[in-house]
Amino acid sequence: MNSKRENNLKEKVIEVVNLSRRIGLDRDYLDVLANVDFYAMRGEVVSVIGPSGCGKSTFLDILAGLERPDSGTVTIRGLDTENLLGSVGYMQQKDLLLPWRTVMNNVILGLEMQGISKKIARRQATERMHSFGLSGFEDQYPYALSGGMRQRAAFLRTILTDTSVLLLDEPFSALDALNRSHMQEWLLNLLESYDDKTVVLVTHDVEEALFLSDRIYVMSPRPGCIEVVEQMEWDRPRSRSLFSTQQFADTKSRILSYLLASEAVL
Amino acid sequence: MRKVLVPVMEWLPAMGIVVTILVGWEIFVRVWNIADWLLPAPSAIGYTLYDSSGLLAGHTLVTLEEVVLGFVLALVSGMLLASAITLSKTIEKALYPFIIASQTVPIIVIAPMLLVWIGYGLTPKIIVVALISFFPIVVNTVDGMRSVDSDMHKMMRTMGGNRWSIFLKVQLPVSMPYLFSGLRVAIAVSVIGAVIGEWVGSSEGLGYLMIRSKPQFQTERVFAAITILSVMGIALFALIGLLERLLIPWWHKEREGRPRIS
Numbered sequence: 001m002n003s004k005r006e007n008n009l010k011e012k013v014i015e016v017v018n019l020s021r022r023i024g025l026d027r028d029y030l031d032v033l034a035n036v037d038f039y040a041m042r043g044e045v046v047s048v049i050g051p052s053g054c055g056k057s058t059f060l061d062i063l064a065g066l067e068r069p070d071s072g073t074v075t076i077r078g079l080d081t082e083n084l085l086g087s088v089g090y091m092q093q094k095d096l097l098l099p100w101r102t103v104m105n106n107v108i109l110g111l112e113m114q115g116i117s118k119k120i121a122r123r124q125a126t127e128r129m130h131s132f133g134l135s136g137f138e139d140q141y142p143y144a145l146s147g148g149m150r151q152r153a154a155f156l157r158t159i160l161t162d163t164s165v166l167l168l169d170e171p172f173s174a175l176d177a178l179n180r181s182h183m184q185e186w187l188l189n190l191l192e193s194y195d196d197k198t199v200v201l202v203t204h205d206v207e208e209a210l211f212l213s214d215r216i217y218v219m220s221p222r223p224g225c226i227e228v229v230e231q232m233e234w235d236r237p238r239s240r241s242l243f244s245t246q247q248f249a250d251t252k253s254r255i256l257s258y259l260l261a262s263e264a265v266l
Numbered sequence: 267m268r269k270v271l272v273p274v275m276e277w278l279p280a281m282g283i284v285v286t287i288l289v290g291w292e293i294f295v296r297v298w299n300i301a302d303w304l305l306p307a308p309s310a311i312g313y314t315l316y317d318s319s320g321l322l323a324g325h326t327l328v329t330l331e332e333v334v335l336g337f338v339l340a341l342v343s344g345m346l347l348a349s350a351i352t353l354s355k356t357i358e359k360a361l362y363p364f365i366i367a368s369q370t371v372p373i374i375v376i377a378p379m380l381l382v383w384i385g386y387g388l389t390p391k392i393i394v395v396a397l398i399s400f401f402p403i404v405v406n407t408v409d410g411m412r413s414v415d416s417d418m419h420k421m422m423r424t425m426g427g428n429r430w431s432i433f434l435k436v437q438l439p440v441s442m443p444y445l446f447s448g449l450r451v452a453i454a455v456s457v458i459g460a461v462i463g464e465w466v467g468s469s470e471g472l473g474y475l476m477i478r479s480k481p482q483f484q485t486e487r488v489f490a491a492i493t494i495l496s497v498m499g500i501a502l503f504a505l506i507g508l509l510e511r512l513l514i515p516w517w518h519k520e521r522e523g524r525p526r527i528s
Contacts, residue, residue, distance in 0.1 A: 064424045086426030096421045100439045100516045109435070110425040143520045161425055 005195060008043035013165060013198040014063070015039050019072035020223075021058055031223035032058045036072070038217060038226065042164075045191060045199040047209035049255065050219030051262060056202045059224065060167045063200060064090040076165055089163040093170045095154040097142040103153050104138040110161035125160060131190065132156045148179045152186075159194070168201045172208070184208055185240065192237055206255050210248060211238065218255055220262050228258050306486035314490040321475075326494050328471040332388065332460040333453075333502070336395020340452055343396065344403030345445070351404070352411040353433060369401050373459065377466040391463035391471075398459035399452035403445065410444025411437040443517045446510040453502045457495055 016038035065084025111121035380390040464473025
């Protein structure tokens with residue numbers, strides 16, 4: 001482990017203490033999240049995994065500043081929930097590219113809203129087009145792109161806003177298995193070069209979580225609360241050969257059994 | 267060659283219907299010896315179109331001007347209203363009932379009143395056209411602006427977007443295909459609006475010509491005017507479609523689902 005990463009890991013970027021969120025009014029309410037404790041250090045990739053409907057997306061909405069918690073505190077780089085909007089990068093399941101904008105004009109959308117001139121924004125985007133596998137497609141419209149390319153364009157749009165925290169909500173769930181594997185490896189490599197970014201990845205693909213993250217939070221069904229925390233000890237850079245190690249298989253089956261046990265309760 | 271043939275083939279059914287009706291009509295009039303003032307034969311209407319082309323052209327230009335100006339007024343006011351309604355709940359609640367009410371008052375009642383208030387000339391006709399055609403524009407555009415889904419709103423807000431930037435960068439462009447649907451309906455009723463405006467009081471235009479020709483038993487002239495109005499409606503409708511393809515090309519490509527580069 002290099003010293004920069006070691007230094008990074010001393011800085012707590014996200015801290016969530018005793019977070020609860022309830023939806024609805026008076027007697028007609030639903031507890032979505034209950035007593036969630038969570039943290040992420042600088043440069044870490046942290047996954048949140050859980051059965052569908054466990055409140056994962058609500059959790060990300062709160063981290064992004066889109067929703068307020070009913071109790072508990074959320075602090076991201078010293079900011080509380082009131083001030084988070086616009087300072088946390090959030091990539092949702094759908095790519096949400098604007099069909100009337102070219103790839104270039106789509107990826108600079110965030111910079112445009114930060115008031116950065118189009119010329120500077122385009123230059124910043126051009127530098128990164130290649131590593132996002134989009135060079136040559138700058139002037140294409142989204143309809144001409146494959147699912148993987150659309151997702152990478154959406155990711156570049158998020159990265160360009162230059163926030164230190166990235167929230168990824170099941171970014172590859174719409175892709176087929178082969179494309180998903182490609183994208184996971186691509187993301188893993190990419191994040192090596194963005195080692196200052198703190199990434200929160202929501203997924204229900206256990207292997208994806210194991211492969212990409214430093215730590216995994218397993219959530220219970222509604223009301224979602226953190227059941228288990230697993231620390232991934234394997235070193236970076238990682239490769240797919242990790243999948244055939246005993247430790248990987250053991251951790252995978254442990255997490256799967258938590259998930260299956262909690263599903264059975266439903 | 268195929269480029270020419272395919273559109274011709276597409277129009278063949280419509281042309282077939284038109285030709286069949288015209289031929290049947292011609293035979294009917296000739297065999298039963300129907301008087302021209304009662305029902306002129308298509309050939310007689312065709313001859314009038316040719317013979318009175320100068321007269322007809324002058325009145326056509328007047329009506330066309332009313333249609334186009336009224337339509338543009340409806341487009342501008344319709345989009346402004348739709349934007350205000352989308353941006354403010356208060357404006358929506360204050361204005362929407364009146365917008366709907368404006369459509370339930372028969373235009374045939376409003377038109378003579380406008381004549382009393384504003385007088386003869388171009389202005390009351392433009393207002394009648396705009397009144398009749400702004401409604402589909404407003405309703406469609408509002409629907410379009412509201413069709414932006416909540417994930418898109420979330421995305422814009424996390425990137426620092428506010429009410430206004432979301433409106434400009436997402437809601438307005440999203441509403442464009444809806445606007446064009448509204449415009450197609452609007453242009454068709456615009457022609458009706460202009461004719462009604464002329465009927466209640468005017469000294470020129472195709473509507474005026476029809477009202478004048480009927481008591482003089484110049485029925486073939488009435489039918490010539492109807493023919494011109496139909497052609498005008500179809501041409502303006504096609505023009506809207508052309509503008510749509512030019513201004514929002516992404517919409518058709520998105521819908522056609524062209525093969526994707528992988």
